[in-house]
Amino acid sequence: MGRHTRARIDLSALRHNFALAERQAGTAEAMAVVKADGYGHGLEPVARALADQAGRFAVACLEEAERLREAGIRQPIVLLQGFHDDADVATCADLGLEPVIHSDHQLAALENAAATLTVWLKVNTGMNRLGFAPEQVEARVQRLRAVGGVTLKGMVTHYACADDREDPMTDRQNDMFSALSARYPELEFSAANSAGHFRVDSPRFHWTRPGIMLYGATPMIVESAAELGLRAVMSLESRLTATRVLQPGECVGYGATWRAARPTPMGIVSIGYGDGYPRHAPTGTPVWVAGTRTATLGRVSMDMLAVDLTAAPHARPGDRVELWGANVPVDEVARCAGTIGYELLTGVTARVPRVYTE
Ligand SMILES: Cc1ncc(COP(=O)(O)O)c(C=O)c1O
Structure with missing residues (x-):
C-alpha cells in the first residue's frame, strides 16, 4: 500500500459531468477534451469511460491521439493544434485524426502530402494565439478544397474571456463566428469551451469542446463547481x-x-x-x-x-x-x-x- 498517497478518480462523476455538458449542448454535440493526460486524470481510463457517450475526442497533440488509438478509441479525434511536423500528416491520415489547420505552413504540408484526411480550420476571432482572421478564411477554404483527398469538416475558434460573464468579448467573438457559419452552411462550427457551456445566451453551433467541466472544476471566475452542478472527479x-x-x-x-x-x-x-x-x-x-x-x-x-x-x-x-x-x-x-x-x-x-x- 506504500504511503497511501493517491488520486482517486470517480468515473461516475466524470460521466455525470459529461451528461450535463451534453444537455447544455442542446442540438449541438459535445466533443470530450482529454488533452494533458485527461487533465491529469489519466488519458486512457478517462477516454474509455466516456467512449459510449462522446461522439468525438479532442487532444492537443499527435502523441496523445496515438495513445487514444492504442487504447482502442475509435471516434474521430481532433488535434487542437494540428500537426507540428510535416511528416506527421501521413500519421494523421493513417489513424483517422482530424488536425486543426491554423497556419499556411500546415496548409502547404497538406498540399504536398497527397493524404486522405479530414481537417478543421482555426479562425482567430480575438484570442490571437492561433488561426486565420475571418477575412483570410475564404482563401484558405479555397486552397483546402483544391487539395485532393482533404475534406474540410468545419471551423473552430476559441474564447478568450468566457469565464467572465461581464466581459463583452465573448459576444464579439460569437458575432464574428456566427457570420462565418452563415457564409458556410455546409460546414460544422465549434466555439464553446466549458465556460461557453455555462453561458445560456451563447450559441452552441454544431460542436462544443468541454474540458475542465468534465473533471468537476469550475471554468467560471465567480461560480463554484458545486453551484454549476458539477461533481469533483x-x-x-x-x-x-x-x-x-x-x-x-x-x-x-x-x-x-x-x-x-x-x-x-x-x-x-x-x-x-x-x-x-x-x-x-x-x-x-x-x-x-x-x-x-x-x-x-x-x-x-x-x-x-x-x-x-x-x-x-x-x-x-x-x-x-x-x-x-x-x-x-x-x-x-x-x-x-x-x-x-x-x-x-x-x-x-x-x-x-x-x-x-x-
Ligand atoms: C482549443 C481548445 N478548445 C477547448 C478547450 C477546453 O477548454 P476548457 O478546459 O476551459 O473547457 C481548450 C483548453 O484549453 C482548448 O485549448
Missing part, C-alpha cells in the same frame, strides 16, 4: 503520518514561517510539491482531515506538509486526508495558491498512483 488523498502538539513559540517546516501562539495539535501528511501539491499554498489552505475541515500550516515540503489539528483533536496517524476532492474543491486550493484548478489537476505528478472507482 479527482480526490487527492493521503494519510496522517505523525502528530504532535506544538508549544507556544515552536515553528513547523522550512523557513519557520509559522509559529504556534498557543498549544497547537498538528499533523504531518505524506504529500508535497513532489506530488503536485502546490508549494505556493500558504498557511490556511483548506484540507480535510479525518472527516473535519481544517487548514495547512507553514511551508509545503517536497514530500510532506503540516496541518492544524485544533479542529480535529481526535485525528491519529493513519487517518485519511483529502487535499482536494468532494470535500475541499480543487478551485479553493487553487485560489489560495494563486492559480487555477486546471494547473493543479494537470500538475499531479507521475509518483501519485491513479485509482479508478465507478
Whole structure:
C-alpha cells in the first residue's frame, strides 16, 4: 500500500459531468477534451469511460491521439493544434485524426502530402494565439478544397474571456463566428469551451469542446463547481503520518514561517510539491482531515506538509486526508495558491498512483 498517497478518480462523476455538458449542448454535440493526460486524470481510463457517450475526442497533440488509438478509441479525434511536423500528416491520415489547420505552413504540408484526411480550420476571432482572421478564411477554404483527398469538416475558434460573464468579448467573438457559419452552411462550427457551456445566451453551433467541466472544476471566475452542478472527479488523498502538539513559540517546516501562539495539535501528511501539491499554498489552505475541515500550516515540503489539528483533536496517524476532492474543491486550493484548478489537476505528478472507482 506504500504511503497511501493517491488520486482517486470517480468515473461516475466524470460521466455525470459529461451528461450535463451534453444537455447544455442542446442540438449541438459535445466533443470530450482529454488533452494533458485527461487533465491529469489519466488519458486512457478517462477516454474509455466516456467512449459510449462522446461522439468525438479532442487532444492537443499527435502523441496523445496515438495513445487514444492504442487504447482502442475509435471516434474521430481532433488535434487542437494540428500537426507540428510535416511528416506527421501521413500519421494523421493513417489513424483517422482530424488536425486543426491554423497556419499556411500546415496548409502547404497538406498540399504536398497527397493524404486522405479530414481537417478543421482555426479562425482567430480575438484570442490571437492561433488561426486565420475571418477575412483570410475564404482563401484558405479555397486552397483546402483544391487539395485532393482533404475534406474540410468545419471551423473552430476559441474564447478568450468566457469565464467572465461581464466581459463583452465573448459576444464579439460569437458575432464574428456566427457570420462565418452563415457564409458556410455546409460546414460544422465549434466555439464553446466549458465556460461557453455555462453561458445560456451563447450559441452552441454544431460542436462544443468541454474540458475542465468534465473533471468537476469550475471554468467560471465567480461560480463554484458545486453551484454549476458539477461533481469533483479527482480526490487527492493521503494519510496522517505523525502528530504532535506544538508549544507556544515552536515553528513547523522550512523557513519557520509559522509559529504556534498557543498549544497547537498538528499533523504531518505524506504529500508535497513532489506530488503536485502546490508549494505556493500558504498557511490556511483548506484540507480535510479525518472527516473535519481544517487548514495547512507553514511551508509545503517536497514530500510532506503540516496541518492544524485544533479542529480535529481526535485525528491519529493513519487517518485519511483529502487535499482536494468532494470535500475541499480543487478551485479553493487553487485560489489560495494563486492559480487555477486546471494547473493543479494537470500538475499531479507521475509518483501519485491513479485509482479508478465507478
Ligand atoms: C482549443 C481548445 N478548445 C477547448 C478547450 C477546453 O477548454 P476548457 O478546459 O476551459 O473547457 C481548450 C483548453 O484549453 C482548448 O485549448
